[in-house]
Amino acid sequence: MGVVQGDWHEFAASGELAAALAGRVAEVLREAIGKRGTATLAVSGGTTPGLFFRALSHERLDWAKVTMTLVDERFVEPTSPRSNAGLVAANLLQNEAAAARFVGLYHRADTVEEAARLADKEVARLLPLDAVVLGMGTDGHTASFFPDADTLPALLNPAAKANVLPAHTQSGIEPRLTLTLARIVEAGFVALHIEGQEKRAVLEAALGVQKHLPVRAVFDHAKTPIGIYWTP
Numbered sequence: 001m002g003v004v005q006g007d008w009h010e011f012a013a014s015g016e017l018a019a020a021l022a023g024r025v026a027e028v029l030r031e032a033i034g035k036r037g038t039a040t041l042a043v044s045g046g047t048t049p050g051l052f053f054r055a056l057s058h059e060r061l062d063w064a065k066v067t068m069t070l071v072d073e074r075f076v077e078p079t080s081p082r083s084n085a086g087l088v089a090a091n092l093l094q095n096e097a098a099a100a101r102f103v104g105l106y107h108r109a110d111t112v113e114e115a116a117r118l119a120d121k122e123v124a125r126l127l128p129l130d131a132v133v134l135g136m137g138t139d140g141h142t143a144s145f146f147p148d149a150d151t152l153p154a155l156l157n158p159a160a161k162a163n164v165l166p167a168h169t170q171s172g173i174e175p176r177l178t179l180t181l182a183r184i185v186e187a188g189f190v191a192l193h194i195e196g197q198e199k200r201a202v203l204e205a206a207l208g209v210q211k212h213l214p215v216r217a218v219f220d221h222a223k224t225p226i227g228i229y230w231t232p
């Protein structure tokens with residue numbers, strides 16, 4: 001399908017954005033539980049989602065019926081300050097949301113390729129995802145779709161069978177594990193959470209002439225309008 005413009009939601013401050021995005025995600029999870037009895041959610045890591053995670057953790061819903069996973073992960077132990085699983089444990093799997101189940105992408109393995117194979121099997125049981133919340137870097141990457149990722153064509157293949165793939169990049173520092181584009185765009189609800197003028201300019205460029213920026217692929221292959229949540 002492809003819905004290049006996106007569905008913009010702008011907020012005066014990070015707290016307002018966090019509350020609105022948490023409310024919308026909670027609504028999607030409640031609807032899924034109402035229909036199927038369970039719900040699945042994939043969230044991103046990095047420096048942006050802390051406030052959103054804390055707001056979501058206070059939402060009232062039947063969290064015991066929710067399974068959460070990650071959009072992407074660094075190939076590091078959960079105890080590392082760079083672990084997205086660690087960030088989720090400290091900020092989202094708290095309060096009301098402490099009852100949710102968490103299936104991370106990291107596995108202790110000799111190689112990130114082996115860890116990705118293990119994660120792929122576990123994620124297969126959660127599909128299709130009800131909700132996915134993406135972030136974006138100022139280089140135009142989302143998930144671990146870094147512009148210099150060695151596996152970028154496979155990651156961005158809209159017909160990929162793989163759920164989780166490894167990626168080696170210079171810019172992403174550690175090896176990565178990431179959901180593939182195909183699994184992200186088939187989710188019932190997809191949001192992109194970005195903050196600051198610089199990221200807005202990058203996203204606008206990606207949605208305009210800078211079509212090569214990886215985040216563009218999500219919009220090109222979107223099956224529902226991507227909710228863009230932005231604050232300066």
Ligand SMILES: O=C1O[C@H](COP(=O)(O)O)[C@@H](O)[C@H](O)[C@H]1O
Nearest residue numbers: 044045046047048072135136137
């Ligand atoms: O490396 C990552 O970066 C992006 C964006 O992170 P931010 O620090 O600029 O918010 C994030 O969405 C992704 O999950 C993470 O692994």
